[in-house]
Amino acid sequence: MTTVRDTPVRLTQFAHGGGCACKIPPGELEDVLGGLVGPGTASADGSLLVGLATGDDAAVVTLPAPGGGPARAVVSTADFFTPVVDDAYDWGRIAAANALSDVYAMGGRPLVAVNLLAWPRDVLPFELAREVLRGGLDVAAEAGCHVGGGHSVDDPEPKYGMAVTGVADPERLLRNDTGRPGLPLSLTKPLGLGVLNNRHKATGERFEQAVATMVALNRDASAAALAAGATCATDVTGFGLLGHLHKLARASGVTAVLDTAAVPCLDGAREAVRDGYVSGGTRRNLEWVAPFTDFGDADADTRLLLADAQTSGGLLVAGEVPGAPVIGELVPKGAHSVVLE
Known part of the structure; x- marks a missing residue:
């Protein structure tokens, strides 16, 4: 736990939610975005490859290369959230890895990031903010991504993240709308981060396996997916596996069949669900996907x-990824977006 002048500070107690569980519920967000159509959401010349249409992980535009060379795709994203752990340095690392993940989820390579920091300056000392920023800087350095400043505001609730710009080959993107029947589904990180983080917030227990999973970059998973010829992927964050799987299946016009027994989970995750450490964001996710999901015999905890x-979850890839478990497959579109077996 972070200490300031030998006094313990639990950052998670300064936030109404934690990490990606504090996102606006997906159904409400789609209602808001549904009417936003204008010059910034479409491109007559085709230079905007990925925009609002399918709710993908980042925006992608193409830039013509000087001298008539191959075009280059620019990937742009932003992600920030409230404290997910009590340790300031770890929170910074997790938030940075999560923001960078959106670029990896598109098959890109991050180039430069800027910090996004909201801080209750009259409540929490700035030496904690420095630790948050140091954590973000260290993870960005691991990713080979420059950090070029950023923006900060005085806010009653601490928040941190990054806006990230990356590059990609426009002919080798990972998108959420290119899945097709017959492709297997691979998941590159285990589930359970939300319930373990919620237990941490409630009890102060520290779960090293959760921290290690969240700070791990999705760089190698993205490279492996591209090397295997994958074109369809997304990262699994605040909307949960079911929510992101529904969005991928809907965008691709297919149904996703999920083998629930094959889905990997972190140690302690099932126990955390059993003991009731479930966030409101998770319950809203389940409510949102229920009309589009055939739950089969899956029990309430599952x-x-x-x-x-x-x-800062893993990548969900339509294709086999070396070292990642296969958790299902895409089939021709049926009555539901997602079917549990």
Whole structure:
């Protein structure tokens, strides 16, 4: 736990939610975005490759290369959230890895990031903010991504993240709308981050396996997916596995069949669900996906774990990824977006 002048500070107690569980519920967000159509959401010349249409992980535009060379795709994203752990340095690392993940989820390579910091300056000392920023800087350095400043505001609730710009090959993007029947589904990180983080917030227990998972970059998973010829992927974050799987299946015009027994989970995750450490964000995720999901014989705890709001989760790839478990497959579109078996 972070200490300031030998006094313990639990950052999670200064936030109404934690990590990606504090996102606006997906149904409400889609209602808001549904009417936003204008010059910034479409491109007559085709230079905007990925925009609002399918709710993908980042925006992608193409830039013509000087001298008639191959075009280059620019990937742009932003992500920030309230404290997910009590340790300031770890929170910074987790938030940075999560923001960078959106670029990796598109098959890109991050180039430069700027910090986004909200801080209750009259409540929490700035030496804690420095630790948050140091954590973000260290993870960005691991990713080979420059950090070029940023923006800060005085806010009653601490928040941190990054806006990230990356590059990609426009002919080798990972998108959420290119899945097709017959492709297997791979998941590169286990589930359970949300319930373990919620237990941490409630009890102060520290779960090293959760921290290690959240700070791990999705760089290698993205490279492996591209090397295997994958074109369809997304990262699993605040909307849970079921929510992101529904969005991928809907965008691709297919149905996703999920083998629930094959889905990997972190040690302690099922126990955390059993003991009731389930966030409101997770319950809202489950409520949102229910009309589009055939739950089969899945019990209530399994449904909650599959809808668990992840923070800096793994990549969900339509294709086989070396070292990642296959958790299902895409089939021709049926009555539901997602079917549990």
